[in-house]
Structures are given as structure tokens and as C-alpha cells.
Amino acid sequence: MSAVNDTKFSSAVFLLSGIPGQEDVHLWISIPFCLMYVISIVGNSVILFIIKTDPALHEPMYIFLSMLAITDLGLSIATIPTILGIYLFNSREISLNACFTQLFFIHFFQCTESSVLLLMAFDRFIAIRDPLRYGSILTPPRIAKMGLLCVLRGLAVVVPLPLLLKQFQYCKTNVLSHSHCLHHDVMKMACSDITVNSIYGLSAKILTMGLDSLLIFLSYVMILKTVLRIASHAECIRALNTCISHLCAVLLFYTPEIGVSLLYRFGKGSSPLLQILLGYISLLIPPL
Numbered sequence: 001m002s003a004v005n006d007t008k009f010s011s012a013v014f015l016l017s018g019i020p021g022q023e024d025v026h027l028w029i030s031i032p033f034c035l036m037y038v039i040s041i042v043g044n045s046v047i048l049f050i051i052k053t054d055p056a057l058h059e060p061m062y063i064f065l066s067m068l069a070i071t072d073l074g075l076s077i078a079t080i081p082t083i084l085g086i087y088l089f090n091s092r093e094i095s096l097n098a099c100f101t102q103l104f105f106i107h108f109f110q111c112t113e114s115s116v117l118l119l120m121a122f123d124r125f126i127a128i129r130d131p132l133r134y135g136s137i138l139t140p141p142r143i144a145k146m147g148l149l150c151v152l153r154g155l156a157v158v159v160p161l162p163l164l165l166k167q168f169q170y171c172k173t174n175v176l177s178h179s180h181c182l183h184h185d186v187m188k189m190a191c192s193d194i195t196v197n198s199i200y201g202l203s204a205k206i207l208t209m210g211l212d213s214l215l216i217f218l219s220y221v222m223i224l225k226t227v228l229r230i231a232s233h234a235e236c237i238r239a240l241n242t243c244i245s246h247l248c249a250v251l252l253f254y255t256p257e258i259g260v261s262l263l264y265r266f267g268k269g270s271s272p273l274l275q276i277l278l279g280y281i282s283l284l285i286p287p288l
Helices: 002-006 023-053 060-089 096-129 131-137 140-158 160-165 183-187 195-228 233-266 272-284
Strands: 013-015 093-095
Touching (some): 013 096, 060 096, 060 272, 096 131, 096 183, 160 195
């Protein structure tokens, strides 16, 4: 019994990982991360500034774009400084509370961004399906309530994640497989039974990003049906052109997220490097 107890303890820190086997070129690897961080912060800040200062852009589509820029700013700030700390200063240690805080914000902003992308799909549907009532349906107070609902939904889904993780003791092998804290990665370090966490994490992913991606797909099916009823070919092209940027954002956000989820649950023999690269893509490319 004592031998079992000796293998369990409340670890004071986790150790974050960079790219395995590339320690000698960490300084060079940090350069693209620095560039991505600067571009993400400056680019999204400029978007917010332009929309705020130009009254012509105080329309539903641009308000939703502002929400997206805010979530992307939050995701960049919550993620990239830790990554740069590893590659620039070899600062790999992160305390349990700091790790739980980081994973909360990462998953919160991801969940919120998924909700905002769904709202943007709804915005495009209304604009194409019923353009004459577009302004009366998506009024500023209604948009504010939608934004608040996105935040509350993110909090309700993500708050239990760090609370459940805090109940565990963690094994001596406290080296995480990423350079940032994620729920499924931290969960594997626990000495206790993680069945509840695993089921909750999967359910939360399905009921948020899974459901959102399905609703976005259905909204575009309805948009396509509406566009095909437009007599003029030029009007069809013009209507679809308003959706291209949103479709690109949706693909950039959901494709790596789905890939990461599938790898962690079904790709047991997959390359760790592939998991790391997909993790970086899912967190860094959408804000960029």
C-alpha cells in the first residue's frame, strides 16, 4: 500500500514541451511564432479600431467580425507568450494553477469563437434570405444579447474542466506533450480514474463545436438553396462572394480542431510531431 502511495503526489509543476529533437534550433523556431504573435495582435487590433471609428461599419456583419477579432486576440494572448517562453528562454515549468488557468482561457476562447462563427453564418443567411428585413432582425440590442449568450455558453461549458482537474493528484511523469496546457493533455497526467473527465470533455466538444459546425453546414445548405432561386447569375455570384471569407474562417478553425480530436482519441500510433503541429495550427492559424 505504501508503495502505491509513493507513486502519487500533488505535483507542484508541469513541464511544457517544444518540438522534440529540435532543441538546438529553438531560437530559430521562435521567429515564426514571434511574427504570428505580432501579426495576430496588431491585425485584430486594427480591425477593431477601424470598425469602432468608422460609423459606416456599425452594421451586424462587422459587429460579429469584432466579436471574432476579440476572441482571436484572447486566444493569442493566452497561448503564444507561453510558447515563446519555451523557445526563447527554455522556460518549461508551469504551476498547476497557472496551467489550469491557461487551459480554461484556451478552451473558453475556442468555444466562444465557435459560437461567433455560427452567429456569422446566421448573419449571412438572414442577409441573403431576407435582405429587406436584415436590419430590423439583427438589431444592436439583439446582437448584444447573442454575444452575451456566446460568453455565458463558453463559461458554462468550460468552467467545470479546471474544477474537475483540480480534484486529481498527478503522477511524477508530469511532462505535457504540448507547449501549452490543454484539457486532454493534462488529464492524462492524473493518477486517478479520468472516466468522468474524458466523457465530459468529449460531450462538451460534441455539444459545442460539433453542434456548431453542423448548424453552420445546414445554414449554408439553406443559403445555397436560396441563392439558386435567384434568377440572375451575377446576383448569385455576388451573394456567394459575401460568404467566402466566412467559409475560409470556418474551415481554418474546424478542420485542425477535428483533426486534433480524432488523433487524440483514435490515433494512438500517430506521430507525436503530427499532434504537435496540428495543435499549433488549431490555436495559432485562426487568429492569424
